[in-house]
Amino acid sequence: MKSELEIFNTLTKRKERFVPLVEGKVGMYVCGPTVYGDPHLGHARSAISFDLVYRYFLHLGNKVRYVRNITDVGHLENDEDTGEDKIAKKARIEELEPMEVAQYYTNRYHDTMRLLNNLPPSIEPHASGHIPEQIAMAEAIEKNGFAYRVNGSLYFDVAKYNEKYPYGKLSGRKLEDLLQTTRDNLAKQDEKKNPFDFALWKKADPKHIMRWHSQWSDGFPGWHLECSVMSTKYLGERFDIHGGGMDLLFPHHECEIAQSVATNGTEAVHYWMHNNMITVDGQKMGKSLGNFITLYEFFSGTHPRLEKAYSPMTIRFFILQAHYRSPLDFSNQALQSSEKGMNRLLQGWETLQNIQPANQTTVSAEEWSEKLYAAINDDFNTPVLIAHLFDLVKDINKLKTGDLTIDKSNLEQLQKLFSDFVFDILGLKAGVSETGEKNNMTTDLIDLLLNIRKEMKANKMYELSDEIRNRLQEKGIVIKDTKDGFEWEMRK
Numbered sequence: 265m266k267s268e269l270e271i272f273n274t275l276t277k278r279k280e281r282f283v284p285l286v287e288g289k290v291g292m293y294v295c296g297p298t299v300y301g302d303p304h305l306g307h308a309r310s311a312i313s314f315d316l317v318y319r320y321f322l323h324l325g326n327k328v329r330y331v332r333n334i335t336d337v338g339h340l341e342n343d344e345d346t347g348e349d350k351i352a353k354k355a356r357i358e359e360l361e362p363m364e365v366a367q368y369y370t371n372r373y374h375d376t377m378r379l380l381n382n383l384p385p386s387i388e389p390h391a392s393g394h395i396p397e398q399i400a401m402a403e404a405i406e407k408n409g410f411a412y413r414v415n416g417s418l419y420f421d422v423a424k425y426n427e428k429y430p431y432g433k434l435s436g437r438k439l440e441d442l443l444q445t446t447r448d449n450l451a452k453q454d455e456k457k458n459p460f461d462f463a464l465w466k467k468a469d470p471k472h473i474m475r476w477h478s479q480w481s482d483g484f485p486g487w488h489l490e491c492s493v494m495s496t497k498y499l500g501e502r503f504d505i506h507g508g509g510m511d512l513l514f515p516h517h518e519c520e521i522a523q524s525v526a527t528n529g530t531e532a533v534h535y536w537m538h539n540n541m542i543t544v545d546g547q548k549m550g551k552s553l554g555n556f557i558t559l560y561e562f563f564s565g566t567h568p569r570l571e572k573a574y575s576p577m578t579i580r581f582f583i584l585q586a587h588y589r590s591p592l593d594f595s596n597q598a599l600q601s602s603e604k605g606m607n608r609l610l611q612g613w614e615t616l617q618n619i620q621p622a623n624q625t626t627v628s629a630e631e632w633s634e635k636l637y638a639a640i641n642d643d644f645n646t647p648v649l650i651a652h653l654f655d656l657v658k659d660i661n662k663l664k665t666g667d668l669t670i671d672k673s674n675l676e677q678l679q680k681l682f683s684d685f686v687f688d689i690l691g692l693k694a695g696v697s698e699t700g701e702k703n704n705m706t707t708d709l710i711d712l713l714l715n716i717r718k719e720m721k722a723n724k725m726y727e728l729s730d731e732i733r734n735r736l737q738e739k740g741i742v743i744k745d746t747k748d749g750f751e752w753e754m755r756k
Contacts, residue, residue: 266634267641269324271505272589274513274536275434279643284504285534290321290328291499293533295491295508295516296388298335299369300354302558303376305542305579305594306509306549312580312691313539313588314507315382316644319689331498332385336366337392337474338466339487345419345456345463349484352473362474363392376559379576379709381691387498391490395476398485398493401527402464402478410526414455416467416481420522422460429525434536435514462519464489488519496524496532506533510540539588544569545595557594564713565735566728571596573735574603576709577693581606584646584690605654610694612657613686616679619663621672627659629677636685646690653685710741714750 270279284290294314297307314332321328340347348356355362377384391398402418405411410425411418422431426439442460463486468475475482495506501524508517517536524532541548544555557567565573574582582602586592632652639649662668670678686692713732720729733743736752744751 266637269320269641270643271535271537272643274538275533280535282535284326285502288326290326290505291503292318292321292328292330292505292507293491293495293499293503294330294332294385294506295512296332296334297369297373298339298350299366299373300350301369302560303369303373304549304556304558305562307373308376308380308559308579309542309583309588309592310507310509310539311377311382312380312583313644314537315691316584316588316646316689317505317507317537318383318385319691320640320644323684323689329387329499330383330385331387331389331495333491333494334366334370334388334390335487335490336363336370336390338485338490340466345466345486349472349474355473366390366392372560375712376563376576379563379712380559380580381576381693383691389494389498391485391494392474394490394493394497395485397497398489399465399476399478401489401493401523402485405464405523405526408526410522411464412457413480416483417455417463418465418480419456419461420464420486420519420526421457422462422522423458425522425526429522431522432518434518434521437514437518460515462486462488462515464523488516488523491516492520492523492527492532495520501528501530502532502534504533505535505537507537507539510538513538537588540591543591543593546593549594560712560716563709564716564732566731569596571600574599578603578606581609581690581692585650587643587645587647589643605650606692609650609653609657609686610692612653612660613682613694615657615664616660616682619660619670619675621675622669623671624669625671625674626668627663627670627674627678629674629681632656632678633681636681640685640689649685649690653682656682710736710752714743714752718749 269282271282272279292314294310297303314330318328318330336351337349339350349362351362351365355365358365402411405420406413406418410421412421423439425431432438432442439460465478465480465485466483467481468483472484474484476484495503506517506520521531521533524530543549544557547555549555549557555569557569559579561567561570562574562579563576578599582599583592585602585605635652636649639645639652642648659668663670713736717729717732720726720732736743742753
C-alpha cells in the first residue's frame with residue numbers, strides 16, 4: 265500500500281499530510297526569474313525542485329495548474345524600495361529597450377529550462393502584463409487602511425497591519441527585532457514611516473523608462489505585489505502550494521502574505537515550500553563574490569572554475585541528489601560523481617529492458633514500489649529515492665547474471681516502476697547512444713552551444729569560440745561554418 269504524501273510547510277515548520285483544497289486538483293505558484301541576466305545554477309535548482317513536485321502530482325493523476333511568473337518590472341536593486349529597476353538598468357547600459365532585455369533573457373531562460381527537461385508551467389504570467397490588477401490590489405489595501413501615500417508613492421503600513429494580524433509569521437521575525445535591525449537604513453528611506461514598510465507603488469523619477477499611470481502617480485508597482493496578484497488571479501483567493509527559493513522567504517513571501525490578508529482578510533496559501541541555496545566550494549554563490557556560473561557556462565565548460573562541460577542531465581541529477589530543503593555545494597568532483605551515478609542508473613534501465621523472465625521470482629516489484637513511494641512521499645526525499653534506485657540497479661545486475669530471478673508479471677511491473685520514477689518523476693533523459701546516433705536532446709544541446717559560439721565570434725571572442733569548437737571536435741562532432749551560420753555532423 266502506497267504511503268501518503270507529506271510536505272514540509274515552511275509556515276508551520278513541520279511536515280504535513282498533503283490534502284488539496286479540491287480533490288484531484290492541485291494549484292501551485294512558484295516565483296520565477298527576474299529576466300535581466302543569464303540563468304544560473306540557482307535558477308536551475310528552484311526550477312528542477314518544483315518540476316519534480318509538478319511531475320509527481322501529474323503522476324498521481326491530479327489535474328495540476330502550475331503558475332510560474334516572469335518578473336520584468338518593479339524589481340529594484342538590492343531588493344529594496346530604492347535604486348534603479350534591474351531590467352531598466354541593464355537596458356540603459358546595453359542601450360536597449362527594457363522589454364528587449366526582458367524578452368532576450370526570457371528566451372534564454374526558456375532554452376535552458378527545456379534542456380534541463382523541465383516541463384513548461386501551465387501559465388507563465390508577466391508582471392508587466394498585470395499592471396491594472398496590481399493597481400486594483402494596491403487600491404484595496406489602501407481602502408482597508410493598511411497603506412499610506414508619500415510624494416506619489418504608496419507604502420504598506422506594516423505596523424498598522426501588525427496591530428490586527430501577525431507580521432513575520434512565515435519567517436519567524438518579530439516587528440521589534442526588525443525595527444532594531446533596520447534602524448540604520450532609516451535615513452536613506454526617509455519617505456517611509458518605518459524602514460520595514462514596503463512599496464506597493466513607486467513614483468517614477470523623470471529618467472525611469474518603465475512607468476504606468478495610476479491615481480498615485482506615473483510609476484510602477486512594488487516587487488512583492490506582482491506575485492500576490494498573479495497567484496490569486498490564476499489560482500483563486502485560496503490555493504494549495506506556493507514555492508520559491510529560501511532567499512525569497514523574507515521579505516518577499518512575508519510581504520505576499522501581508523498583502524493577501526490586507527486585501528481579503530485571509531491568507532492565500534495552504535502550503536509554503538522553499539528550496540535551499542547553492543554554494544560554491546562552501547561559499548554562497550553570488551556575482552559579487554566572483555563565483556557566479558551561468559547554465560550556459562556549465563553546458564559549454566567555458567567558465568574558468570569548470571574542469572569540463574557538463575550536460576543538462578548531469579546538472580539535473582546533481583540537483584536531485586540533494587534534498588530540495590538542504591544546501592547544495594557545487595564542485596567539479598561532485599558533478600563528475602553525479603555524472604557517473606546517472607550513467608549507472610541509465611545503464612540499469614538498459615539492462616532491465618533486456619532481462620528475460622523466469623518461471624519463478626525472487627524479486628518483488630511490490631516491495632520495490634513501497635520503498636520508492638515511501639521516499640518520494642516523505643517530502644520529496646530524492647536522495648533516499650535515488651539510493652533505493654541504485655540498490656534496485658544492483659538487483660537488476662543480479663537478474664542479468666542469474667543470481668536472482670523474476671517472473672513475467674513482476675518484470676513488467678518493475679520495468680514500469682523504474683521508468684515512472686527515473687524518467688517521468690525525476691525527469692531524466694538518456695544522452696547520446698553508444699553508436700553515436702543523434703537524439704533530440706543532443707541535437708538541441710549542440711545547436712545551443714554553436715549558437716553561443718556564433719554570438720562569441722560576432723563579439724570577437726575568438727579564443728572562447730575556438731575552445732567550444734575544439735571541445736566538440738574532441739567528442740566527434742564536426743563543425744562547418746557557413747555564411748548562414750553553421751552545419752555539424754556526428755562521426756560514428
